[in-house]
Amino acid sequence: MSNVDNVTIKIKTGVYGQFRNIKNTVWFALGEYVDNAVQSFENNKSRLKEANNDNYQFEVRISIDKDNDFIKIYDNAAGIDIDNYVRAFEPAKIPIDNTGLHEFGMGMKTASIWLADLWSVRTAALDEDEERLVEFDLKKVLAEEKELLEVETTKKEMTTHFTELTLNQLSKNAPSNHQIDKIKRHLLSIYRKFIRNGDMKLFINDEELIYEEPEILKAPFYNDLNGTSVEWKKEINFSTGKYKVNGFIGILSTMSSSTVNGLSLFRRGRVIEGSHDEKYRPKVLCGQNGSPRYKRIFGELELEGFSVSFNKGRFQEHDDLEALMEALKTEISSKDFDLYTQAEKYIKPKTIEDNKVVGKSIVNTLRKT
Numbered sequence: 001m002s003n004v005d006n007v008t009i010k011i012k013t014g015v016y017g018q019f020r021n022i023k024n025t026v027w028f029a030l031g032e033y034v035d036n037a038v039q040s041f042e043n044n045k046s047r048l049k050e051a052n053n054d055n056y057q058f059e060v061r062i063s064i065d066k067d068n069d070f071i072k073i074y075d076n077a078a079g080i081d082i083d084n085y086v087r088a089f090e091p092a093k094i095p096i097d098n099t100g101l102h103e104f105g106m107g108m109k110t111a112s113i114w115l116a117d118l119w120s121v122r123t124a125a126l127d128e129d130e131e132r133l134v135e136f137d138l139k140k141v142l143a144e145e146k147e148l149l150e151v152e153t154t155k156k157e158m159t160t161h162f163t164e165l166t167l168n169q170l171s172k173n174a175p176s177n178h179q180i181d182k183i184k185r186h187l188l189s190i191y192r193k194f195i196r197n198g199d200m201k202l203f204i205n206d207e208e209l210i211y212e213e214p215e216i217l218k219a220p221f222y223n224d225l226n227g228t229s230v231e232w233k234k235e236i237n238f239s240t241g242k243y244k245v246n247g248f249i250g251i252l253s254t255m256s257s258s259t260v261n262g263l264s265l266f267r268r269g270r271v272i273e274g275s276h277d278e279k280y281r282p283k284v285l286c287g288q289n290g291s292p293r294y295k296r297i298f299g300e301l302e303l304e305g306f307s308v309s310f311n312k313g314r315f316q317e318h319d320d321l322e323a324l325m326e327a328l329k330t331e332i333s334s335k336d337f338d339l340y341t342q343a344e345k346y347i348k349p350k351t352i353e354d355n356k357v358v359g360k361s362i363v364n365t366l367r368k369t
Helices: 013-019 026-043 045-051 082-089 107-115 138-144 177-190 192-196 292-296 318-331 339-345 352-368
Strands: 006-008 058-065 070-075 116-124 130-137 148-150 152-155 162-170 200-204 233-240 243-251 262-267 270-273 297-304
Touching: 013 107, 026 045, 026 058, 026 070, 026 107, 026 162, 026 177, 026 200, 026 270, 058 177, 082 116, 107 116, 107 162, 116 138, 130 138, 130 148, 177 192, 177 200, 177 270, 192 200, 192 270, 233 318, 243 318, 243 339, 292 297, 292 339, 297 318
Parallel strands: 058 200, 262 297
Antiparallel strands: 006 148, 058 070, 070 162, 116 130, 116 162, 130 152, 233 243, 243 297, 262 270
């Protein structure tokens, strides 16, 4: 196995300073590290299980401590191996396989500089006997116009595997303590598929994130309330031209106008648009803001054929995406299962408990007058 003494970071140094000004969000920046970890896991599942005698659980742990000026991201995937190590630090160097989540070859670098002036990467690759450490000091790189970073190596067991990034001297983009709850909710939403199927456990400040599934409406059709109740969930699976979409669209059991209603649009298993409180709500499907349809329709759609923005925060071909939503309207409006109309016109029958709540509210109002 060849040794790595240094890695190139050659680029016009002024460009590094501009990384700090890229429009981004904390959850998308942190998501770059999670993407890399997930891809390492996906590429090495069988090797990881074998190395751990089939007793292996993939984990990503993020620690955020603004008061003590650090962010740490740790994963127990397969590490950065010798074949990919130099490429991992060289700017704009596309990975050998860019069909996964780390497709642009810039995520770790841009996210780290966006979040901090000083960051280091310690990694131990599975089936290799060296642990490697690189430190990137943005101020020193700019002042000295550095093009190479030294790599520190230490011996390790062949079965040891992890990657740990440590960010210090945090920038103004780094999250404050009051943002941590929102970060948890966004990352949980973005990576829900990997969490849901048990492939990944994701921790923020040692709290494991667990995804709770929204409750789907089970009721008869709006114009036949004495009819048979059905689950209002429509499986979606069709293609048009180069685009493919699969997933589901459903109706919420209880109307919402905050974080549950609306669509989440996925690509390669992770949310691109529609995480947490930033759901995608096309008017053609969801109707006017505040309408029953707006408050009831939700779903998850995995898209193929679309390109994504640099930070993987939105799809590029928005005109084509809107045309796709038009086609979906037809899909959910079929006469035999008209989810579109049900979402707008269904009125949930009042229960005894509902009447008690209304009555109590009226009594409280009268007491105040």
